Amino acid sequence: MKRRSQMIKVWLISLLFLFFFCQLATASENRFKQAATAYAIGDYSLASQIFASMTVEGISASLLYNLANSYAKSGKTGLAILNYERALRLAPGDSDISGNLELVRKEKGIFQEERTLGQRFVVLLGLNQWTILATGTFMLFATLLLLPSSRHIKKNVRSIGVSVCIFLCFGAITGMYGRYAHFHDGVVVVSDARIRISPFESAASIGTIREGRLFTPLKTHNDYVRIVDETGRTGWLAASAFTSIASF
Amino acid sequence: MKVRNSIQLLLLFVLVLVLVAAPSLQAEVTATATLNVQTFSVDRSAQLSLTVQGTRSFQPHIAEVDGLRFHQRGQSTRMEYINGDFSASVTFTYLVQADRAGTFTIPPIEIVSKSGDAETSAITFTVTDIQQQSQFRNQSPGAGTATTTRLRSGEAQEVAFMRIIPGKKTSYSGELVPLQIKVYFRDGIQANLNSLPQLAGEGFVLQQLAGEPIRTQEIVANSRYSVLTWNSSLSGIKEGEHMISMELDATLLLRQQRSRRQRPSGMFSDSFFGDSFFNDFFGSYQEKEVKVASPKIKMMVKSLPEEGKPDAFNGAVGDFRLQVQADPLAVAKGDPVTLTMTVSGQGNFDRVQAPELMAAEGWKSYSPSSEFLKDGAGNRGKKVFEQAIVAKKNGLTEIPAIGFSYFDPHSESYKNLLSAPIPLVVRGENKPEVESATVLQQEAVINQDESVQSVQEPDGQGLSGLAPLHLESGLMDKSLQPIVTQKWFQLFLVVLVLLIAVAVIIKKRAQRLAHSPRLQRQQARKRLLPVRLKEIEERRQAADSCGFLVSCRLAIREQLGLLWEMEAAAITGADMQQRMAPDSILLAIVLAAEESAYAGQELSAQQMQEYATAVKGELESLL
Numbered sequence: 005m006k007r008r009s010q011m012i013k014v015w016l017i018s019l020l021f022l023f024f025f026c027q028l029a030t031a032s033e034n035r036f037k038q039a040a041t042a043y044a045i046g047d048y049s050l051a052s053q054i055f056a057s058m059t060v061e062g063i064s065a066s067l068l069y070n071l072a073n074s075y076a077k078s079g080k081t082g083l084a085i086l087n088y089e090r091a092l093r094l095a096p097g098d099s100d101i102s103g104n105l106e107l108v109r110k111e112k113g114i115f116q117e118e119r120t121l122g123q124r125f126v127v128l129l130g131l132n133q134w135t136i137l138a139t140g141t142f143m144l145f146a147t148l149l150l151l152p153s154s155r156h157i158k159k160n161v162r163s164i165g166v167s168v169c170i171f172l173c174f175g176a177i178t179g180m181y182g183r184y185a186h187f188h189d190g191v192v193v194v195s196d197a198r199i200r201i202s203p204f205e206s207a208a209s210i211g212t213i214r215e216g217r218l219f220t221p222l223k224t225h226n227d228y229v230r231i232v233d234e235t236g237r238t239g240w241l242a243a244s245a246f247t248s249i250a251s252f
Numbered sequence: 253m254k255v256r257n258s259i260q261l262l263l264l265f266v267l268v269l270v271l272v273a274a275p276s277l278q279a280e281v282t283a284t285a286t287l288n289v290q291t292f293s294v295d296r297s298a299q300l301s302l303t304v305q306g307t308r309s310f311q312p313h314i315a316e317v318d319g320l321r322f323h324q325r326g327q328s329t330r331m332e333y334i335n336g337d338f339s340a341s342v343t344f345t346y347l348v349q350a351d352r353a354g355t356f357t358i359p360p361i362e363i364v365s366k367s368g369d370a371e372t373s374a375i376t377f378t379v380t381d382i383q384q385q386s387q388f389r390n391q392s393p394g395a396g397t398a399t400t401t402r403l404r405s406g407e408a409q410e411v412a413f414m415r416i417i418p419g420k421k422t423s424y425s426g427e428l429v430p431l432q433i434k435v436y437f438r439d440g441i442q443a444n445l446n447s448l449p450q451l452a453g454e455g456f457v458l459q460q461l462a463g464e465p466i467r468t469q470e471i472v473a474n475s476r477y478s479v480l481t482w483n484s485s486l487s488g489i490k491e492g493e494h495m496i497s498m499e500l501d502a503t504l505l506l507r508q509q510r511s512r513r514q515r516p517s518g519m520f521s522d523s524f525f526g527d528s529f530f531n532d533f534f535g536s537y538q539e540k541e542v543k544v545a546s547p548k549i550k551m552m553v554k555s556l557p558e559e560g561k562p563d564a565f566n567g568a569v570g571d572f573r574l575q576v577q578a579d580p581l582a583v584a585k586g587d588p589v590t591l592t593m594t595v596s597g598q599g600n601f602d603r604v605q606a607p608e609l610m611a612a613e614g615w616k617s618y619s620p621s622s623e624f625l626k627d628g629a630g631n632r633g634k635k636v637f638e639q640a641i642v643a644k645k646n647g648l649t650e651i652p653a654i655g656f657s658y659f660d661p662h663s664e665s666y667k668n669l670l671s672a673p674i675p676l677v678v679r680g681e682n683k684p685e686v687e688s689a690t691v692l693q694q695e696a697v698i699n700q701d702e703s704v705q706s707v708q709e710p711d712g713q714g715l716s717g718l719a720p721l722h723l724e725s726g727l728m729d730k731s732l733q734p735i736v737t738q739k740w741f742q743l744f745l746v747v748l749v750l751l752i753a754v755a756v757i758i759k760k761r762a763q764r765l766a767h768s769p770r771l772q773r774q775q776a777r778k779r780l781l782p783v784r785l786k787e788i789e790e791r792r793q794a795a796d797s798c799g800f801l802v803s804c805r806l807a808i809r810e811q812l813g814l815l816w817e818m819e820a821a822a823i824t825g826a827d828m829q830q831r832m833a834p835d836s837i838l839l840a841i842v843l844a845a846e847e848s849a850y851a852g853q854e855l856s857a858q859q860m861q862e863y864a865t866a867v868k869g870e871l872e873s874l875l
Contacts, residue, residue: 036725043721062728070721077718093732100719107717113618113640115588131734139745146752150759180736187734195619201460208460209602211622211635237623252732 032058039070048077063252065095073104081112082193082215082247089191089218089249096130114216117234125175126182134183138176145169185220190231190246192217197246199239203228210239221248281306283363285372287348288440293380294353299325299442300346302361302372310365312344320356321349326505328444345442350379411438414449414546416498418486422552427569427661428459428485428600428631429551433498435544439469439476442505446541449482453496455553459485485631487600488553497548504540556659560666564608568658570599570631574607574669576654582677588640589676593620595656596627596634606637607656610670615652616642648678773814777875780810785868792864797855801845804867808838811871837866 039054052074058067072087088105095101109116119127129137148165195215200207203225213219219233219241228240281304288299300322302312314322325345350356355378360371412435419430437443451458465480486496556569577592593607606620620639627633641651650673657668735741765771784807791800806820813820816831825846828839841863847853855863 032725040721040723058725062730063732064726064728066722066724066726067728073718073721090732094729100722104718110588113588113642115590115640131736135734135736135741139748143748146755150752150755152759184734184736210624212620214619214621217621235621235623250732 032061036067039074043070043074043077048074052078052080059252063090063094065091065098065101068094069098069101069104076104076108081108081114082191084108085114085216086191086193086247086249090252093130093249096133109216112216114214122182126179129179131180131183131187134176134179138173138180141169141173141176145173188248188250189218189220190229190248192219192241192246194245197241199231199233199237199241200228201239203230203240205242207240211237213241219246281363281365281368281370283361283370283372285358285361285375287358287375287377289377291378291380294350297347297349298377300348300358302344302346303341304363304370305341306370307363307365307367310363313362313364314346315359317356317358319351319354320358321351323347323349353379353381411441412436412443412502412504412542412544414498414500414544416546416549418549418551421550422554423488424554424556424569424659424661425488425491426556426567426600426603428487430630431458431484431486433482433484433546435480435500436470436472436477437480439478444503444505446501446503449498449500451486451496452499452545453494453548455490455492455494456486456488456496456551459487483630486551488551491553491555494551494553495548496551498546500544502542502544504542506540557664562657562666562668564655565657565659565666566605567603568599568605569603569661570597570658571660571662572597572599572604572656572658572669574654574656574671576607576671576674578651578674578676581675583643585643585646585678588642589651591637591639591641591651591654593637593639593654594634595637598630598632599658600631601633601635604635606639607654607669607671609641609652610655611652614643614645614648616644643676643678646678648676650675773817774875777811777814781807781871781875784810788864788867792860795857797860798848798852800855800860800863801841801848804841804863805845807867807871808842811874815874838870841867
């Protein structure tokens with residue numbers, strides 16, 4: 005009798021937990037739908053607010069993409085590009101994300117320098133994909149080397165396999181390096197941001213950097229970050245003028 | 253051989269992986285040594301400064317030089333922050349005293365530290381006798397490398413003073429006025445600057461000073477001074493007359509006299525810097541923090557005239573030129589054209605805004621980006637603006653003229669620069685394509701009524717063609733951190749590399765065994781010996797004398813066969829007699845076994861025990 009009552013208690017507690025998680029998931033889904041509805045009726049500000057609040061609990065490529073769309077429609081170019089870039093980190097091959105990002109850039113006149121062959125190679129995959137490829141080919145390379153000699157595997161087949169692995173692994177490491185070098189890039193999120201020659205507000209400006217522009221941070225001093233932008237300009241930018249893509 | 257190459261390749265590969273992941277952060281150690289004077293007399297001393305950057309724990313090694321004595325006078329650490337770069341340096345100060353006149357060379361000073369080694373350049377200098385030095389001091393102004401400067405009122409008793417020399421004393425609001433700032437330190441005084449020169453006074457702002465001043469020497473009233481010169485600019489921001497001056501904080505290292513006689517006047521009096529040998533050499537030093545200030549000068553700022561001020565005027569004052577370039581010049585409707593507009597010349601470039609299209613109808617303009625490129629000293633340079641414009645309709649045949657307005661303080665009038673329209677082909681028009689072209693500036697006065705249309709920035713509502721929202725939120729993640737920076741992945745990589753290393757070692761050993769008959773035989777002996785010894789022991793315990801001797805003979809023949817590379821069954825007592833010593837116990841046991849096989853000889857329990865012990869000991873010693 006006592007054992008039965010204990011079993012019932014365990015079941016009830018399990019059901020409570022299940023119910024609790026279902027409620028959480030439902031609430032999250034409802035908010036997602038609520039934001040999508042706001043977007044559909046043209047209330048982009050509300051949509052972006054709800055999508056942004058959801059990112060506190062967790063992020064996904066779709067959530068960031070929807071948030072970016074809402075910002076783009078609200079005219080917040082910097083935040084839109086920032087979130088498209090973040091979404092691309094999670095889903096590098098998503099044509100919706102890359103297409104919308106390209107469209108926003110074109111519409112806002114933020115044209116990027118034509119990519120070199122090396123840059124085009126690096127952006128073929130995301131950082132995680134390059135990492136997995138490098139690790140996988142390295143493991144395959146090691147396996148091929150360590151496999152005992154067998155009549156079933158001809159020597160030249162093994163040599164070709166090893167060569168392909170080395171080639172792929174070095175390519176993947178190059179891709180990793182290229183991707184990681186820009187992993188902490190930032191996006192300007194305010195209009196009329198200025199690049200200065202020293203990390204002080206009173207320092208002379210060497211030019212403006214447009215909202216939505218990408219740059220690579222080099223080092224930080226107080227409230228300023230030394231950056232190099234897409235055109236190769238180097239200077240100091242106020243930390244309040246940008247957000248790091250990786251800052252999640 | 254191939255396996256060895258493969259393993260080497262694997263190790264190289266792992267090394268490259270590690271190197272890629274862990275960039276080197278080694279700092280470079282540099283050392284410089286300077287002497288404050290190149291010539292001094294035997295009754296005086298020179299100051300040797302040894303500055304080392306890149307390390308803070310080291311001990312300099314100064315080689316002995318015949319006729320020279322070095323006396324360490326102090327050590328200081330300096331932290332610098334110049335244009336975003338921090339650097340720390342340690343400076344050792346020595347007094348150098350010569351025993352005789354002549355030319356001396358201080359050999360390179362070696363710095364040995366954990367961060368690296370470095371050495372300075374050799375320093376050659378001349379030591380004169382007392383008379384020569386006195387003559388040198390009394391040389392006419394302008395002799396040698398030092399220039400002569402007229403002494404001004406109030407500077408005679410000072411060891412440090414400052415002068416400011418503006419390009420002109422009357423300027424327009426916003427106009428940049430060249431300013432030369434000169435700080436004088438009497439020769440022999442060691443001074444550390446605690447600040448850059450600061451502007452004192454209202455109505456003007458000082459442009460940022462270059463970090464490093466120009467160092468020269470000047471003779472002022474027959475005294476030699478080290479002079480630091482900064483070239484900068486002042487910009488008037490408030491109309492009217494203003495009194496301005498400059499100030500600078502410094503720490504002077506002053507020699508103290510040993511005698512307790514009354515000092516004639518303040519701490520900067522000449523008596524402090526008497527030429528006494530003892531004061532120079534044995535005198536102690538005292539640090540004094542001082543504020544060096546320039547005399548006040550009167551400057552006038554005039555307001556810019558309202559008459560003739562163009563609508564497009566944004567505050568640029570100076571002398572400028574305009575150059576406009578567009579690319580491409582054959583586009584489809586909606587395609588962007590990049591305008592590169594270069595404003596070059598001399599003036600307040602921080603107030604120079606992007607030139608504007610004089611007729612923006614039919615064009616959509618985007619916010620321009622800009623970059624300032626300084627051109628040598630002064631306020632010369634060029635500001636390059638890049639702006640995208642998009643043709644909103646077909647039929648456009650040219651990019652409209654682009655205008656830029658500024659105030660010229662020399663002619664005291666406003667100037668308007670206007671570029672020529674640039675021919676353009678919008679797709680669909682039957683005109684030949686043209687390559688990109690450069691249109692040089694044209695200077696002309698424009699009609700004030702031709703106002704420039706404001707640039708229209710499209711808002712987000714105009715964005716059409718965006719792909720629709722995703723309807724599912726998808727798999728949620730907590731952060732954007734890549735797996736390569738996550739602990740579990742790094743641990744996985746370490747385990748993977750270790751596993752591969754272990755596998756490589758195992759495989760290498762297996763391959764060595766497979767390719768070496770000697771090792772194989774050794775392995776077989778190690779494997780068989782315990783089995784045979786166990787059999788021998790069992791027979792001994794069963795008091796089976798015959799079986800015991802058979803097992804002993806089998807064990808001995810197996811081990812010797814593997815050792816001699818012979819078949820065990822083919823080894824006879826005669827073979828063993830040829831190869832082994834006559835008193836060998838193994839030989840005796842084999843012969844006893846053969847005798848037992850033919851004659852049925854029995855062994856006592858004690859004999860079996862002795863034989864078993866002997867067989868075990870001898871065969872184990874063969875392994």
